[in-house]
Amino acid sequence: MVDDETGVRAAGEATGKRGDDVIRLDGVTVKFDAVRALADVDLRVGEGEFVTVIGPSGCGKTTLLRTVGGLQEPTAGEVRVAGRPPDAAREAGEFGFVFQRHALLPWKSALDNVTFLRRMAGESADRDRARDLLETVGLSGFEDARPAELSGGMRQRVAIARALHLGASVLLMDEPFGELDELTREEMGVEVRRVWREERKTVLFVTHSVPEAVFLADRCVVMSDQPGEIAGVFDVELPRPRDESVYGTAAFQEQVARVRTALHEGYELR
Ligand SMILES: Nc1ncnc2c1ncn2[C@@H]1O[C@H](COP(=O)(O)OP(=O)(O)OP(=O)(O)O)[C@@H](O)[C@H]1O
Ligand SMILES: [Mg+2]
The missing domain is CATH 1.10.8 (Helicase, Ruva Protein; domain 3)
Structure with a gap:
C-alpha cells in the first residue's frame, strides 16, 4: 500500500513492478556480535528493476548487498535470488559486483x-x-x-x-560513483541507466547521494540508522528514459525533497 501523501510504500509490500521478483529478502537480520547491521529486512526487487538504497553511514547498506550476493550469511531470515539461495546464484554467474573499494x-x-x-x-x-x-x-x-x-x-x-x-543479470553496486566528481557522476548515472535499459539488468545500487538515489531509481529504499531497517520505499515517477535534463525539473526536486525528509526524520512503518 502506498501512502498517497508521502508516496511511501510500506516496507514488505514493495513488490517489483517490472516482472517477477528476482531478489527476495524475508525477515533478514545480520548480527556482528553486539551490532545488528540489518534488522528484519523485507525487500523485493523485480526483474529488470533499478532499485537504489540510501541511508546513513554504518546503517548496513554494504551488509545488505553482501547478503544478497551470498558473501554474508544472514543470522536470521531468508534470501532468494531468482528462486535460489544466493550462493547458488553466485556460482551460476548471476551477479556483477561493483564494490565500495574497487578491486x-x-x-x-x-x-x-x-x-x-x-x-x-x-x-x-x-x-x-x-x-x-x-x-x-x-x-x-x-x-x-x-x-x-x-x-x-x-x-x-x-x-x-x-x-x-x-x-551477469543482477548488478550489485556499492557506491560505485563515490570517488567521481559531480559532473562525471551525473554522466555516469545516465550511462548506467542506458546500459541497464538496453541490457535488461536488475540493479541494486547503494549511494550516499540523494539526487543520485532519485535520478537512478525506479524505486528508492531509505534505510534508518543502525540497526539497519527499511524506513521507507519510494516509487520514483520520472520520465523514462532519463537524461541530465531531469535534474532541472520540479518533479525531480520534489522527489529529492521527499527522500531527504525520510532520511532525516525516518519513517516508522512497522
Ligand atoms: N565483517 C564485519 N564484522 C563486524 N562488524 C561489521 C562487519 N561488517 C560490517 N560490520 C558493522 O555492521 C554495521 C554496518 O556496516 P556496513 O558496512 O553494512 O554499513 P554501510 O551502510 O555500508 O556504511 P557506509 O555508508 O559507511 O559504507 C557497521 O556498524 C559495521 O561496523
Ligand atoms: Mg558501505
Whole structure:
C-alpha cells in the first residue's frame, strides 16, 4: 500500500513492478556480535528493476548487498535470488559486483581488468566489447594504463566497465560513483541507466547521494540508522528514459525533497 501523501510504500509490500521478483529478502537480520547491521529486512526487487538504497553511514547498506550476493550469511531470515539461495546464484554467474573499494588487479592494464572476470568464468574475453565499455565510461585511450596510473575515479570507472562486461543479470553496486566528481557522476548515472535499459539488468545500487538515489531509481529504499531497517520505499515517477535534463525539473526536486525528509526524520512503518 502506498501512502498517497508521502508516496511511501510500506516496507514488505514493495513488490517489483517490472516482472517477477528476482531478489527476495524475508525477515533478514545480520548480527556482528553486539551490532545488528540489518534488522528484519523485507525487500523485493523485480526483474529488470533499478532499485537504489540510501541511508546513513554504518546503517548496513554494504551488509545488505553482501547478503544478497551470498558473501554474508544472514543470522536470521531468508534470501532468494531468482528462486535460489544466493550462493547458488553466485556460482551460476548471476551477479556483477561493483564494490565500495574497487578491486582491480594492479599488474593488469585497464582493458585486461575489464575482461578478467569473464575469462575467469571461462567465457571469451570479448575485447572489442571491453573497449566499447571503456569508451562508455569515458576511458578511451586508457586501455593499456595500469591502475596505479589512473585516478581513483578512473579506477572506479574501470570497475564499473568490468561489472557491465560480465553479462551477469543482477548488478550489485556499492557506491560505485563515490570517488567521481559531480559532473562525471551525473554522466555516469545516465550511462548506467542506458546500459541497464538496453541490457535488461536488475540493479541494486547503494549511494550516499540523494539526487543520485532519485535520478537512478525506479524505486528508492531509505534505510534508518543502525540497526539497519527499511524506513521507507519510494516509487520514483520520472520520465523514462532519463537524461541530465531531469535534474532541472520540479518533479525531480520534489522527489529529492521527499527522500531527504525520510532520511532525516525516518519513517516508522512497522
Ligand atoms: N565483517 C564485519 N564484522 C563486524 N562488524 C561489521 C562487519 N561488517 C560490517 N560490520 C558493522 O555492521 C554495521 C554496518 O556496516 P556496513 O558496512 O553494512 O554499513 P554501510 O551502510 O555500508 O556504511 P557506509 O555508508 O559507511 O559504507 C557497521 O556498524 C559495521 O561496523
Ligand atoms: Mg558501505
